Amino acid sequence: MSLNTPPPDRLSLTLNALADPTRRAILARLSLGETTVNELAEPFEMSLPAVSKHLKVLERAGLISRTRTAQWRPCKLEPEPLKEVDMWLRDYRKMWEQRLDRLEAYLKELQAKDTPVQSAKPKDDKDGDIK
Amino acid sequence: MSLNTPPPDRLSLTLNALADPTRRAILARLSLGETTVNELAEPFEMSLPAVSKHLKVLERAGLISRTRTAQWRPCKLEPEPLKEVDMWLRDYRKMWEQRLDRLEAYLKELQAKDTPVQSAKPKDDKDGDIK
Numbered sequence: 001m002s003l004n005t006p007p008p009d010r011l012s013l014t015l016n017a018l019a020d021p022t023r024r025a026i027l028a029r030l031s032l033g034e035t036t037v038n039e040l041a042e043p044f045e046m047s048l049p050a051v052s053k054h055l056k057v058l059e060r061a062g063l064i065s066r067t068r069t070a071q072w073r074p075c076k077l078e079p080e081p082l083k084e085v086d087m088w089l090r091d092y093r094k095m096w097e098q099r100l101d102r103l104e105a106y107l108k109e110l111q112a113k114d115t116p117v118q119s120a121k122p123k124d125d126k127d128g129d130i131k
Numbered sequence: 132m133s134l135n136t137p138p139p140d141r142l143s144l145t146l147n148a149l150a151d152p153t154r155r156a157i158l159a160r161l162s163l164g165e166t167t168v169n170e171l172a173e174p175f176e177m178s179l180p181a182v183s184k185h186l187k188v189l190e191r192a193g194l195i196s197r198t199r200t201a202q203w204r205p206c207k208l209e210p211e212p213l214k215e216v217d218m219w220l221r222d223y224r225k226m227w228e229q230r231l232d233r234l235e236a237y238l239k240e241l242q243a244k245d246t247p248v249q250s251a252k253p254k255d256d257k258d259g260d261i262k
Contacts, residue, residue, distance in 0.1 A: 009152055011152075011155075012150045012151055012152055013150075014150075015146050015147075015149045015150035016146075016147065016150035018146045019143045019144075019145075019146035019147035019150055020143055021140055021142075021143055024142075024219070027223075028222075031222070031223065031226055079223060079226065079227045079230075082220060082223045082224075082227075083227065085216070085220060086220055086224060088155070089213060089216060089217055089220070091159075091162070092158075092162065092210060092213045093217060095162055095210065096210045096213075096214065099210075
């Protein structure tokens with residue numbers, strides 16, 4: 001039973017936080033620089049509580065940090081969890097790159113098989129003509 | 132209101148499917164080759180219905196496909212949605228790589244400032260001695 005519902009891990013927390021277009025749009029905005037919650041809410045035409053809810057999910061995943069001391073409490077993007085997603089993807093990236101390499105090798109093999117035939121054919125024809 | 136609850140998009144669907152350690156483990160297993168649901172269930176010590184539930188989420192996100200014709204209905208990893216996550220990450224990867232580049236440039240600048248002072252100093256001293 002406990003295996004069916006494993007405790008939340010950091011990568012799952014990150015992926016879950018990213019699984020929302022508004023939260024990804026907030027991150028995209030923050031990648032341009034620190035900003036306040038009010039500034040963040042503007043382009044999304046969302047209420048402040050709605051934005052705050054999204055920010056809480058992002059903060060819990062460590063994707064953003066909020067300065068506690070400054071009065072305007074700016075939000076800042078923290079790329080570390082994204083790097084972890086990138087690390088996780090690395091093996092799969094290798095997989096599809098290897099698939100591409102194999103496809104490329106196969107195509108080259110086909111071309112190599114083709115080339116002698118093409119260059120040999122006119123020669124054979126010529127020989128044929130001479131004969 | 133509708134902006135607060137946007138309709139599910141493909142990337143969100145993928146990220147949500149990946150936000151579970153068991154589902155990621157299933158994908159890791161499938162990256163080694165096609166397999167049946169029974170074989171998949173074994174290492175996870177999970178019931179078949181529990182595995183089937185996870186497979187449905189993965190299938191809905193397009194991360195796996197299941198052959199309908201073959202009697203043993205093998206599951207197969209489909210890397211396309213992972214490539215989309217990789218594409219989405221690209222801008223952020225650039226961001227932290229640029230940060231590293233800037234840090235490197237700054238360190239080089241510091242070293243460059245250090246080096247002439249060290250090599251110039253004895254010269255200045257010499258000139259001073261001559262005067």
